[in-house]
Amino acid sequence: MPQLVRHNRGFRLLISASALSNLGDGIALVAFPWLATLMTRDPVLIAATAAAQRLPWLLFTLPVGVWTDRADRRMMIVRTDMLRLVLMLIAMTMALSPAAIGDGAGSVLALAVVTFLFGTAEVVRDNAAQTLLPAVVDAPDLERANGQLMTVEQIAGQFIGPPLAGLLMALAAALPFGANSWAYAASAALIALIALPRHQPSASPEGFLTALSEGLRWLRGNPLILRLAVMLGAINAGFAGGMAVLVLYAQDVLGLPASAYGMLLTFGAIGGVAGGLAAPHVAGRLGMRNSLRVALAGFAISNLTLGLTADPALAAMALATEAASGMLWNVVTISYRQRLIPGTLLGRVNSVYRFLGWGAMPLGALAAGMLVSALTPAWGAGPALHAPYLVAALTSALLILLASRRLQGA
Template sequence: MFRDNAAQTMLPALVPHERLERANGRLWSIELAGNALIGPALGAMLIALALPLPFLANAAAYALAILLVARLSGRFRPEPSGPRDWRRELREGFAFLAGAPLLRSLAWITGVWNLLFQMVMIALVLHVQENLGLGAPAYGLILAAGAVGGIAGGFWGEAVIARLGPKRTAQWMLACTAPAFLAIALAPGALTLALVLAVFEFTGLVWNTVSVSYRQRMIPDRLLGRVNSLYRLLAWGMMPVGLIASGLIVRASGLVLAREVALVMPFLVAALGAAALGAIGWRALGRGFGQG
């Protein structure tokens, strides 16, 4: 939690503002490559050799990361505006977020999007296993395909934003969500599902590139850390709600529908929710970026 917030907060001090899209995209692409592609495969190989090896390798990787961060040069602490008072600073962060219409819209759109995304991803496990009849290796490859799409989104997001502009990019990436959720439910096999997830993750990473780069630019340095943390509280705090909602939808649907139909109901509910979010968000983003 502290690391992620600090990384987003310090990035504008490391690169010029006009290169934030490239920096954010590259950073997320490398993280996805390590977390979703290299890490699981390497962990499986090490644990097959000896149980302690993955934990030792993880500790060594963290030690290397600490050394790399310690070597960064620059000033990452804004000038103090007066005596430190966490209550006053928290109120300032709330006030700034409440008074920035586009930033506020991005925060609640991201929160609802994350809720719907978690509904889909937790339901995907049983859908792949029971409805599609696929095993763990196929499921792992499907998730890996999604990671590849996200990595591509991180690398090409800057070009997409330069072509469409931030407003149109944010609107179209959001509009892709509902069709993607519906396509996940309708995908007949592993290959089609993998392609859908790859496209979906691509759009998600491009959305992140737009929204995070925007707030890194428009939030003053002295408020960036606390506003980032409040923004992420809403964006990430909705994720557990999505997990619980997905389970409740499957359970309730199973009382009146066949098991295979109940397992795809979270995708359909998420698609409807994403369609409504896209319609509302399209107007809010149009007004917000139009003003900015």
């Protein structure tokens, strides 16, 4: 057991809760899109459920940042986990309804409402959790804590959750959502046990716009973090597009059933686990700038592979490379932000950063679905499903050139 987990009770509870919460996220990663394919085969409608889950990052990230700096971050996590429990029960009810399966647009739109609310809870929980960590561990331990936390999240969310979801989905479409309700309940209970000093919110009683403008001013005064946020937006748009059509890619290009689709995501998660373990050492050896270049190269190679192959083994290797690259990017940039941003501004600055970095995800998801739908009549379903990955590979290649010029001082 790592020393930080052994000796820091708060971190031990936080990492355990994150494991359970991300187990639920990993199950949902398979269960939501697979349930959508049982309702319709329209790539735009299927992508819409993914876009709905990402849309809250565009709509609510900024106000959530102000709220995070004014509220009890621990209780924010508890309440959002309980909300996700309720949403899983609603999704389970939908999966049990014979009228919903094969119903088409009506059922998919209802599912999109559930994924939208699920994504809204995710925005609140993730921002609160990321700003909570510096209150749980000391500043010199942030890289180590982030690496361990993200590794556990990858193991639970990508290594265990997806194949478990595939097995449960093969038994009954409702089972994954029932399992998730237990995972989120246990996560909420563990977070509630964390003992923290009383949170000191932003002292000034300013209104929302004034409070938000403090975060914006701080970010504008730190151009390196601003550039990282914009680059992350481009990366995440491509990632969301690929994930939005991945379930169709797995079915129509790779020819995989539900259980094998879960295993595909698990093999991809191996790279995430390896990346989480290696990221602190890579960052220490290469430095921030070169580490980010390596991550961008990994994004380009993985998406290019997915854009050219129909082989499940190569696809699994590509997903592993993408996950490892994502872990390296996240460990380096999140630790840098947590160390640099003042604690009283952390929620607001993080919210602006995530607005820029994650707000493009629903647009990327919808764009990928529309691209596939537009190309399918002329190219056929298989070649059309390769297109979003080729676009993402080109974007990552351009970002490598941008990083060489614009990440001075990193």
